[in-house]
Amino acid sequence: MLSKEELLQYSRHIILPEIDIEGQEAIKDSHVLIIGLGGLGSPAALYLVAAGVGELTVVDDDLVESSNLQRQIIHRIETIGSPKTESAKASLESLSPTIKVNLLTQKASPEVLNKLDSERFTLVLDCTDNFTSRFLINEWSVSNQIPLVSATAVAFSAQLAVFNQKLQHACYQCLYSNMNLPEGNCADQGILSPVVGTMGTLQATEALKIILGLNKADTSFLLTYDSLDTAFQRFNIMKDPSCSVCS
Template sequence: MLSQSELLQFSRHIILPEIDIQGQEAIKSSHVLIIGLGGLGSPAAMYLAAAGVGEMTVVDNDLVETSNLQRQIIHQTNTVGKSKTESARAAIESLSPYTKVNTISEKASREVLGQFNSSNLTLALDCTDNFESRFLINEWSVANQIPLVSATAVAFSGQLAVFNRKQEDACYHCLYSNMDLPEGDCTDQGILSPVVGTMGSLQATEALKLILELEQPNGSFLLKYESLKTTFQKFKVPKDPNCSVCS
């Protein structure tokens, strides 16, 4: 049940016929796991909190550094040197008193992910910056049938992938297992700060669509964004019948 103050705060959601009060209550009842509180996780967490997500668990083992502030908008100059999870918790709680924030100041691992399954989690956002973590998160997502929204960004481009986790859908391993993995990250190639913000915001949008069960494309998909050309390209990700993870 939404309180009077929640009805006021989320009124611009509620007037959308696709959301209404029932949809806002679904957002309030959701539990979202955000793995990584860098340039992707920062806007994603802020928008999901602003949207009224009732519970959020944030995972990151890093401390806030001055070089993070160019793009990791959830952190502030006065949180440099503090853990990213505590910095994020303070920002989220100041934005949305309705969101319960759980923090795990560890690197994503099988033990950390093992705490969550489809009975206590709605969906997960992969906001990490390395393939080891992404493959691990994907395996856990498939094993527990938890929807996964993944994104990357480097230099002037970004990618978004959504895996609904239906049995017939592809997984992250289907997408990258048989192709050369892209090299480099923002540490050695740099990143235009709004690009990573764009991808994190898209993650939040797709997460809310999953929570609300709004129209979704059939199967998993990949979206590529090129900021210099101002172009988006969308591709369906076919399921690999020989995938060692989801088949």
């Protein structure tokens, strides 16, 4: 149930007929798993907490570095050298003192993910920067039937993908299993900082739509973004009948 303070704080949500008080209570009752607290996870976490999500579990084993601050907006100069999980928690709690933030200052691995109580999570955001982690997170989300919102960005381009495993849609493995995987990351190719901000914000948007039951897509989809041309393209992802993960 929402308090008087929460009714005021989230009033701009509540006046939306698609959300109303019941929707805001659903947001408050949700528990989102965020893996990666870099350029994608930073805006995603901030917007989810600002929107009223009641509980986050965040996973990252890195320390804050000065080069992170160009795009990882959840961290601050004074937290350089600190674990990203602790730095993020401080920012999130300053935004919403009632938020519950669980920290896993570890690298996402099969052992770490399999120890999680999957039934506690509403969905998972993949905000990592490598294919090994993305495939691992995808396999975990499929096996536990947890919706997955994944994003990636490098240079001036980015991608967002949404997979609703509860509806047995196509998975991340269906998208990339038969393709040559693109190489490179922000460390070697660079990144325009607002590009990851755009995708992290879209991840938060899609997460809230899933929580609210507003995600009406009847299939998994991929959204590509070219910031130089200010162009978005959306593609449906078809389930691979021979997928080693979801089939």
